[in-house]
Amino acid sequence: xxxxxxxxxxYLLHGERRFKLRVKGSKITVNVAADSIDEAMEKARNILKxxxxxxxxxx
Numbered sequence: 700x701x702x703x704x705x706x707x708x709x710y711l712l713h714g715e716r717r718f719k720l721r722v723k724g725s726k727i728t729v730n731v732a733a734d735s736i737d738e739a740m741e742k743a744r745n746i747l748k749x750x751x752x753x754x755x756x757x758x
Contacts, residue, residue: 702747704729704740722747725756 707728708719718739721728729746733739747753 702744702752704743706736706739709736718743722752722756727752727756 703723704720705723706718707721710717710719715732716734717730717732718736719728719730720739720743727747729743731739731742731746733742
């Protein structure tokens, strides 16, 4: 499953660039540290795959 993500927030925390991303159409959010939006989305997708979020999203 390919997750459609949207950036909710981008911020710095202790000098680290962080992103909060949400799976579109859900309340599921993922926070990651990354140097770019593309890297953040890739990391978030990997996390969602690891936790098998598709089982939750499909209902």
